[in-house]
Amino acid sequence: MSDALTQRLIEAIGADSVKTSPEDLAVYAFDAYTEGRPPNAVALPASVRDVSAIVKIAGELGEPIVPRGAGTGLCGGAVPVDGGVVVSFARMNRILELDLPRRRARVQPGLVNIDLSTKVAASGVFYAPDPASQRMATIGGNVATNAGGPHCLAYGTTVNHVLGLEIVDESGEVFTTSIDDAGYDLTGALVGSEGTLGIVTSAWVRLMRLPEAVRVWLVAFADNESAAETVSAIFAAGIVPTALEMMDAVILKAVESVYHAGYPTDAAAILLIEDAGFEEDMNARESAIEAIAREHGSLSWRTARTKPERDLLWAGRKGAASSMGQIAPNYYTQDVCVPRSKLPQALRFVDEAAREHAVTVGNIVHAGDGNLHPLLVYDKGDPRQCAAVVETGNVILQAAIDLGGTVSGEHGIGYEKRDALTRVYSADDLATMGRVRDVFDPTRRLNPDKIFPSGASCAEMR
Amino acid sequence: MNAQSAIERIKPRSVDELRETLARCDREGLKVGVTGGGTLASLGLPGAPADVTISTTMLYRPIAYHPSDLTVAVQAGMKLRSLSNLLGKERQFVPLDAPHANEATVGGTLAANWLGPRRHLYGRPRDLLLGSQIVLADGTVANAGGMVVKNVAGYDLSRLYVGSFGTLGVLTRVNLKTHPAPAKTRAFLASVPEGARERAIAHLRETFPAPSAAFWVSGFRNAVDGEDGDEGRLVVLLEGSEALVDRATRDLRSTLGRAGVPGASVLEHGSRESFERVVDAYVSTVGERSITYRVLAPEDQAEKRAMELQRLAFRFEFKADLIVDAMNGDVVMRVVDLDARSLGAKIEMFDDALHDVEPSAVVIAGDHPSRATLNVWGADPPAIERMRALKRRFDPNGTLNPGRLAGGI
Numbered sequence: 001m002s003d004a005l006t007q008r009l010i011e012a013i014g015a016d017s018v019k020t021s022p023e024d025l026a027v028y029a030f031d032a033y034t035e036g037r038p039p040n041a042v043a044l045p046a047s048v049r050d051v052s053a054i055v056k057i058a059g060e061l062g063e064p065i066v067p068r069g070a071g072t073g074l075c076g077g078a079v080p081v082d083g084g085v086v087v088s089f090a091r092m093n094r095i096l097e098l099d100l101p102r103r104r105a106r107v108q109p110g111l112v113n114i115d116l117s118t119k120v121a122a123s124g125v126f127y128a129p130d131p132a133s134q135r136m137a138t139i140g141g142n143v144a145t146n147a148g149g150p151h152c153l154a155y156g157t158t159v160n161h162v163l164g165l166e167i168v169d170e171s172g173e174v175f176t177t178s179i180d181d182a183g184y185d186l187t188g189a190l191v192g193s194e195g196t197l198g199i200v201t202s203a204w205v206r207l208m209r210l211p212e213a214v215r216v217w218l219v220a221f222a223d224n225e226s227a228a229e230t231v232s233a234i235f236a237a238g239i240v241p242t243a244l245e246m247m248d249a250v251i252l253k254a255v256e257s258v259y260h261a262g263y264p265t266d267a268a269a270i271l272l273i274e275d276a277g278f279e280e281d282m283n284a285r286e287s288a289i290e291a292i293a294r295e296h297g298s299l300s301w302r303t304a305r306t307k308p309e310r311d312l313l314w315a316g317r318k319g320a321a322s323s324m325g326q327i328a329p330n331y332y333t334q335d336v337c338v339p340r341s342k343l344p345q346a347l348r349f350v351d352e353a354a355r356e357h358a359v360t361v362g363n364i365v366h367a368g369d370g371n372l373h374p375l376l377v378y379d380k381g382d383p384r385q386c387a388a389v390v391e392t393g394n395v396i397l398q399a400a401i402d403l404g405g406t407v408s409g410e411h412g413i414g415y416e417k418r419d420a421l422t423r424v425y426s427a428d429d430l431a432t433m434g435r436v437r438d439v440f441d442p443t444r445r446l447n448p449d450k451i452f453p454s455g456a457s458c459a460e461m462r
Numbered sequence: 463m464n465a466q467s468a469i470e471r472i473k474p475r476s477v478d479e480l481r482e483t484l485a486r487c488d489r490e491g492l493k494v495g496v497t498g499g500g501t502l503a504s505l506g507l508p509g510a511p512a513d514v515t516i517s518t519t520m521l522y523r524p525i526a527y528h529p530s531d532l533t534v535a536v537q538a539g540m541k542l543r544s545l546s547n548l549l550g551k552e553r554q555f556v557p558l559d560a561p562h563a564n565e566a567t568v569g570g571t572l573a574a575n576w577l578g579p580r581r582h583l584y585g586r587p588r589d590l591l592l593g594s595q596i597v598l599a600d601g602t603v604a605n606a607g608g609m610v611v612k613n614v615a616g617y618d619l620s621r622l623y624v625g626s627f628g629t630l631g632v633l634t635r636v637n638l639k640t641h642p643a644p645a646k647t648r649a650f651l652a653s654v655p656e657g658a659r660e661r662a663i664a665h666l667r668e669t670f671p672a673p674s675a676a677f678w679v680s681g682f683r684n685a686v687d688g689e690d691g692d693e694g695r696l697v698v699l700l701e702g703s704e705a706l707v708d709r710a711t712r713d714l715r716s717t718l719g720r721a722g723v724p725g726a727s728v729l730e731h732g733s734r735e736s737f738e739r740v741v742d743a744y745v746s747t748v749g750e751r752s753i754t755y756r757v758l759a760p761e762d763q764a765e766k767r768a769m770e771l772q773r774l775a776f777r778f779e780f781k782a783d784l785i786v787d788a789m790n791g792d793v794v795m796r797v798v799d800l801d802a803r804s805l806g807a808k809i810e811m812f813d814d815a816l817h818d819v820e821p822s823a824v825v826i827a828g829d830h831p832s833r834a835t836l837n838v839w840g841a842d843p844p845a846i847e848r849m850r851a852l853k854r855r856f857d858p859n860g861t862l863n864p865g866r867l868a869g870g871i
Contacts, residue, residue, distance in 0.1 A: 102760050146614045157612060159621070160589045179586070180758050181843035182824060182868035184630075184852055185575070188588050188621030192614050209670070236530040238553055238642035278671055280705035337610040339531040369612045370531075409612040421616055425605065432596075432604035433617045439851045451616055 005041050005061050005085070012053040017044045017091075028086045029079060031071040032133075033416055036079030039066065039086040046091050048166060048174055048201040055199065056172035058085045064445045065170075067195040069110065069141025072133040074333050075414030077145060077194050081449040087199065089140050095119060096202060103207040104163060109140020109200050116205070125207040128155035131410070132318045140200050146192030148410035150317065153368035154242035154276070157410065159191040161206045167198035170441045174201070189436060194412055195447035197440040211242075211276035215286060216304040216313055219293045220267035224248055224351070224363070227269040228344040230296040231367045234289055235340060241289070243274040244368030245317055251362040251375070254323040261316030267299060271367065272317055274310075320364050321375060328360065328377035334393050336400035337409030340370040349399035350374045357388040357395075371409035372400070398423070413451045422453050469512060473520040477595070477603060477634050480516065484632065485601030487514050488861045494599075496628035496863050498539060498570020501562040502745065505574055505826045506627055508834050509866035518569055521634055524548055526609065532640045533592060533609050538569025538633040554640040557584040561742045569633040575625030577758075579675040579699075579741065582789040584641060587624050593637035594620040596630070599857040609637050622852075628863040629871055630856040644674075644701035649733035650714055650726055653695045654678065658722030662696065663765045665717045666788040671710050673789065675699040675737060678765070681783030682743040682796070694784070696723070699737045743785065744794050745827040750804035753813075753828035753836070754796040757820045761791035768793040770819065778812045794826070805830045813837055839868040 009018045018041060019025065025038035040063060045051045058065050064084030071078050080086055089110030097106040100123050107116060113134035116127040130149035131137055137147065143165070148157045155161075164178035165187055175198075177186040190197050221227040227246050234241065247255070247270055252263045263270060271293070275285055290301055304310040324331045338346045347363065350372065354361035360377040376392055378385040397407055397420055407413070407420040421430065430453065437444070437452070474480035487494050495512030497503065499519065518539035525535040529552040536545060542563040549555050559578025560571040572587050584590070593607030596619075606619035623633060650673075654662050659678065666676045679686055680694030696718070700710045711728065718726065729736055745754065759767045768786045771793065775782035780797040787794075797812065799805050805828075813836040816823055825838035843849070846869045853860075853871045865871075 101762055146618070148612050152612065156585060156589060159618070160585055175848065176844050178843075179588075180822070181845070182822075182839045183625070183843050183846065183849045183871065184867075185588055185621050185625055186845050186848065188624070189617060189619070192618055197617075212670070232530050235532055240532070240642060278702075278706055278709070280709050281703050284703065284705070337612045339528060339533065339609055340611070341528055341530045366612070370610055371612050404609055406608045406610050406613045406615045408615045409610065410614055412614050413616060417615075424608070424615055428602050429605045430616070432598070432602065432606070432619060435855045436617055436619065436622070436852065439848065439855050 005057070005063060008057045008061070009041055009043055009054065009085070012057060013043060013045060013050045017046065017050070018042070019044070028068065028088070031073045031076060031078040033074050033076045033414065034079060036076065036081050036415070037083065039080040040083045042086045042088055044088050044091050048168065051087065051168045051199060051201050052172045052174055054085060054087055055168055055170065059171060059445065064448045065199065066447050067140070067144070067199045069138030069144070070112070070136045072137045073141060073145060073414060074335065074411045075408070075416040077412050077414030077447070077450055078141070079415060081415060089138060092201070093138070100125065103209070104204055105207060106202055106204050107139050108202055109138060109143070111139050113137050113139055113142060120207060121210070124210050126210055127161065127205060128152070128208050129158045129161055132321060139203060139205065143191050143200050143203055144194050145410070145412035148366070148369070148371065150243040150245050150366060153244055153366070154240060155208065159188060162187060162191050163204040163206055165190055165200055166202040168201055169198050170443060170446050194414060194450050196437060196451055197446065199446070213279045213282050214274065214276045214310065215282055216310040217273045217286070217289070218263070218302040218304070218313060219271045219273065220264045220299040221269045221271070222297060222299055223268045224347045225344050226297045227271050228347055228367065230271060230293050230298070231343060232341050233292045233296060237288060237292060239285060239288060241273050241275040241368065243272070245272040246270070246363070246365040246367040247272070247317070247320060248363040250327070250360065251320050251364055254326045254362065255316045255320050257326050258323040259312070259316040259319055261312050263316060264300065272313060324362060324375055324377065328379065330378050330380045332376045332378065332389050332393060334372070334374045334376065334396050335408050335411040336397060336405055337369065337371045338400050338403045338405030340368070342403040342405065343367060343370055346372055346400060346403055346405070350396055353392050353395040353399070357392045359388050359392045361392070366409070369409065370405065415450055418451055419453050421451070470514040471517070472514060473517045475520045477597065480632060480634060481597050481601045481603055483514070483516060484597055484599055484861070488599045488601070488859055491859065492861070493864055494861050496632050498567030498573070499541065499562070499565040501560070501566040502570060502574040502576065504745070504828055504833065507838050507866055507870065510864045516632065518567060518632065518634070525635060529554060531609070533611065533637060534640050535609060535635060535637040536568055538636055539567050542566045542568060542571060549640055550643070553643045555643050556590055556638050556640055558587060558590065559741055561745045563738065568636055572624050572636060573626060573628050573633060577790070577792070579677070579787050579790065583672070583674060588621045590639050591620045591624060591636060592639055594623055594633055595635035596623055596633050598631040599859065599861040604631070607637060611639060627866045629853055629867050631862065646702060646704045646707040647733045648700045648707050648711060649729040649736040650698040650700060650711065651695060651729065651736065652718060652723050652726035654693055654723050656693045659694065660765050661721040662718055662723050663786060663788045664762070665721050666696070666698065667761050669713060669717055671702065671706055673698045673710065673714070674701040676788040677740050678786040678788065679740060679743070679784070681781070682746065682785070686739050686743050697736055697740050699733065740785065747827055747829050748798045750829050750831065751802060752796050752798040753805060753809055753830055753833070754794060754826050755816065755823045756826045757793040757823045759791045759793055761789070764788065764791040764793050767820070768795065771795050771816065774815060774819065775812070778808060780812065796827070810835060817841070842869045
């Protein structure tokens with residue numbers, strides 16, 4: 001079957017757009033979370049027509065389709081589980097239309113996130129969603145997972161910035177959606193569906209005006225709790241900064257050794273706070289936030305005065321996860337979200353779980369959103385450590401649910417967390433999601449084995 | 463049962479009661495009309511006659527409110543005014559900005575996807591909705607999303623219910639993002655000479671800090687207070703800290719002065735009311751003699767398109783009241799036949815002519831009895847067949863609000 005598949009794909013999109021060597025296929029079995037099974041073929045479309053042709057061929061041969069951006073996903077959303085065709089968007093990476101007066105752009109799914117903001121910066125606008133992986137991650141992948149990032153505290157996640165989509169459906173037909181369409185908000189339903197409802201071939205996205213004034217502050221604390229309580233107090237005072245990030249001592253040491261960003265390595269935790277807006281407001285807001293931090297026992301307060309200083313502090317934050325290589329061979333990133341005011345409790349649970357299972361944990365937290373990323377450190381050669389990390393991750397997941405939170409704040413469900421969905425949703429809730437899937441992917445060939453619990457096929461299909 | 467029989471009117475007091483009612487109707491083949499406060503009843507198609515109407519207004523209670531989480535959960539039948547009173551005590555708000563807030567329900571506002579004037583700052587209703595509970599036609603109770611501000615656990619079906627006009631299910635609970643209320647609100651009212659209109663609207667759009675809302679209003683005299691001469695006037699809402707609103711006021715005066723707008727009055731007290739009166743005007747009617755259309759134009763096109771539509775209305779000898787939302791590009795036009803007791807066949811000809819130039823124009827208000835013969839939803843969206851398929855999968859018997867949505871869904 002694979003031979004027929006290869007042959008048909010080559011005829012349709014050309015030999016240089018189809019990869020079938022075992023070495024190539026092995027590469028596409030991975031994403032940033034896990035290893036799946038090598039696909040039967042990798043297709044690199046250059047156009048929506050190519051995508052449509054690929055999907056039709058796969059359909060005729062009964063092959064599943066796994067769309068792929070940069071493979072930076074952290075939950076196995078882009079790994080093939082059961083052969084099929086991986087559709088890589090590496091060659092569909094252009095800005096198709098740029099409408100600066102109306103502050104919008106139509107982009108191909110393979111466009112790297114940061115490239116859009118870089119390209120339009122001189123015009124005084126930017127693309128707001130900024131996942132830490134934005135130097136590699138693609139906008140198509142961001143759309144699939146409804147990616148967030150530090151600045152979604154003020155600006156919202158990817159779904160709040162997508163104005164319309166062009167989609168190839170499971171039969172290879174192309175259709176378009178717009179948030180201005182009458183009828184159901186298909187754009188809203190498709191964003192975050194992780195490639196299970198259709199394959200995005202272009203997206204209209206919103207660009208925002210760059211703020212007039214930006215300030216970034218670095219505040220150190222003697223313990224996690226004080227930092228977390230400062231966050232709640234800032235909201236209670238009616239202030240919503242543009243970003244409100246937290247890192248603990250384990251992370252600070254790792255980051256500082258790589259980035260030399262000037263993070264205090266003797267603090268137990270820091271808050272990295274950004275406020276953007278208008279000059280008139282900056283001094284008053286800075287004083288208010290500083291006073292709140294002081295009331296909660298802050299050890300130091302540092303203002304990044306220049307753009308290079310701000311950029312350096314942010315570079316440290318965005319590179320925090322990758323710096324973990326400094327202290328351990330492997331780490332697992334958990335992604336849970338709790339109501340903001342539950343952050344101090346959530347951090348306590350993380351700490352207790354890690355201690356109980358003798359796992360080293362470093363916390364990167366989108367504190368303003370209540371979105372925690374405990375990084376659990378291990379050596380994958382040690383089965384005891386592997387088991388301990390799995391169990392710790394599991395306990396953290398349950399703690400978040402018990403606090404009224406959810407099992408994924410921004411990374412997605414993918415392959416990793418599909419069974420965890422049953423912990424937050426009833427069979428009826430999941431079956432209702434299944435009704436949507438019935439309409440868009442009745443044959444379950446679009447990114448199969450993702451999102452829906454492995455044991456839920458009966459409920460989902462009913 | 464048919465349209466001549468007595469319509470059964472039900473106001474469920476619990477989700478269980480609603481669930482049982484819906485399941486019974488679905489089983490017995492009864493058509494169910496779903497309403498909230500009924501304030502947007504003339505937005506969209508009237509739908510098929512109902513055997514049973516279900517109003518959510520008895521499901522009006524708050525469920526959970528944690529001010530420092532910036533989230534609130536309420537039953538869907540809560541009135542917008544009650545919600546704003548609840549949040550106001552904590553100096554917070556949800557910027558839904560729908561007309562007739564004393565009557566409109568939160569669920570109805572979401573189900574109708576009411577696009578408020580401050581959405582350029584805060585997003586659309588779907589951007590404010592974090593989670594929901596819905597009862598499907600067969601009585602299934604389904605939850606989506608949650609009470610956290612970031613959530614990518616499974617499909618976000620809440621967004622699908624926004625704008626669904628009750629055709630997929632009945633919203634019973636909504637979880638919303640709240641925002642801290644601005645410290646200062648100021649309204650800015652100015653008459654605009656005709657020669658200055660285009661520039662004034664263009665300048666408003668580019669003003670930075672942006673106004674929270676900026677309208678050019680012409681006509682709507684009974685709905686919007688103040689005298690505007692014959693040339694229309696601006697109603698601008700500025701919000702923010704005291705210092706920021708002062709700066710915005712100065713900027714606005716000089717911007718509009720340059721555009722040729724002579725003077726303006728500034729309202730501190732009653733600024734919210736001025737804003738709400740414009741929003742109410744969107745759906746205000748003149749008996750059966752008016753129909754109101756909304757066009758979502760690109761922001762830089764709105765003024766031009768409004769003028770084209772007005773000229774078209776004049777050709778049909780209609781009076782045309784206009785609202786141009788400078789920040790979002792909405793054009794709202796109410797056509798009124800002053801000579802007749804109700805709009806005759808002429809409105810159908812006008813409707814065709816209007817859709818020739820604005821295929822997506824949507825009827826948002828009008829008590830004209832034959833409203834259903836107009837193209838109230840404009841051109842079908844490109845994905846209409848997929849929408850029909852969704853409706854069939856959620857409501858296979860066509861029980862809920864049949865015929866209410868675009869394409870007769």
